[in-house]
Amino acid sequence: MSICFEKSQDAWFAQGGKYEMHREGRRVGQRFTLLVNGQREASFFAWPEQAPGSGGPEYTWTLGVSHKTAETAVGFETYASLFTSFLKAYQNTTGLPLGSVNIAFDPDIERKALDQWGP
Secondary structure: OOOOOEEOOOOEEEHHHOEEEEEEEOOOOEEEEEEEOOEEEEEEEEEEEEEOOOOOOEEEEEEOOOHHHHOOEEOOEEHHHHHHHHHHHHHHHOOOOOOEEEEEEOOOHHHHHHHHHOO
């Protein structure tokens, strides 16, 4: 099943509000919180990187979770499938140039980003 997040004034929603994603902008990176049926399900740090690609920019979002955590089932979906669908919608609604979306997992990415860029 393909999940399609849509932007509202305060959040991004999918499947009639079953899935809801909120963004907290930070000086370094971003934090996203996933709600399922109105209940907080997960919160994760995300670090984006952009590289040139043959068909446009390639965006890699490194999420501050392990690959095993990303495989956690949420109904018929996994965190990874929800994160990927959401990040595609997020990029489309924030004015970033269209490009491919990849996700990577590193539980230490928030610490690494803060070490490099400061708190």
